[in-house]
Amino acid sequence: MLFPRMGSRAVRRWAAALAAVLALPMAGAVSGAEPADPLEPVNRKVFAFNDAFDTWLLKPVAQGYDKVTPQPVKSGISNVFDNAATPGIALNQLLQGKPRAALSDFTRFLVNTTVGIGGIFDIASRNGLPRHEEDFGQTLAVWTGGQGAFITLPGRGPSSVTHAIGMVGDAFTNPVMLITPIRDRIAVTALNIVDIRADLLSSERLISGDEYLFIRDAYLQRRSYLINDGQVEEDPFLDEDF
Numbered sequence: 001m002l003f004p005r006m007g008s009r010a011v012r013r014w015a016a017a018l019a020a021v022l023a024l025p026m027a028g029a030v031s032g033a034e035p036a037d038p039l040e041p042v043n044r045k046v047f048a049f050n051d052a053f054d055t056w057l058l059k060p061v062a063q064g065y066d067k068v069t070p071q072p073v074k075s076g077i078s079n080v081f082d083n084a085a086t087p088g089i090a091l092n093q094l095l096q097g098k099p100r101a102a103l104s105d106f107t108r109f110l111v112n113t114t115v116g117i118g119g120i121f122d123i124a125s126r127n128g129l130p131r132h133e134e135d136f137g138q139t140l141a142v143w144t145g146g147q148g149a150f151i152t153l154p155g156r157g158p159s160s161v162t163h164a165i166g167m168v169g170d171a172f173t174n175p176v177m178l179i180t181p182i183r184d185r186i187a188v189t190a191l192n193i194v195d196i197r198a199d200l201l202s203s204e205r206l207i208s209g210d211e212y213l214f215i216r217d218a219y220l221q222r223r224s225y226l227i228n229d230g231q232v233e234e235d236p237f238l239d240e241d242f
Helices: 016-024 040-068 073-094 099-114 136-144 161-172 181-200 201-206 210-228
Strands: 150-153 157-160
Touching: 016 161, 040 099, 040 150, 040 181, 040 210, 073 099, 073 136, 073 161, 073 181, 073 210, 136 161, 150 161, 150 210, 157 161, 157 210
Parallel strands: none
Antiparallel strands: 150 157
């Protein structure tokens, strides 16, 4: 399965769905209705392509990276990418009418960029400025009242109509886009993807049954949780021990 850790985690592939799995105890369920997946036959074909790419290329690279990179270095790299996404997070807080949260995220960015040496060290979290997750896809969902149909993007993985459109805004509000020349930007983006994939190696054991359905449902639940700031419908069938 191919692959969402830079803020919105805009450069993710199937990481968004796998990260969703980790948050299921918090997320609950979006509703009792079947997910909106009118493109399931096409989505499954794209999923198979992404899965093959991950199996033969991305996962082996991530395993090598995980093996040779010391944990403090990996943590620092992840922190830098998370910090780079923070301006976009703050902007989306404003667009969703949450100025206090936007100020917190902007302050977090300033603290980690300066005292945290470019974001290598997450000083802000240790000082009462927690990291939030907001992106343009969430903002569009708030404005329109829904996520739209589920789609699987080639090389990107699970998404929705609003999330896919919002990725454009996410990309252009991330400082990584300012890196020149373009070959350096591509190298940095590739490092981010590999770092995300390495973080998810240990979570793959959580996937069971039909992988496509598992990742789709986990992704949709996670997005619903984020869009509604944790306020989701209670599911009487949810196993709280899951």
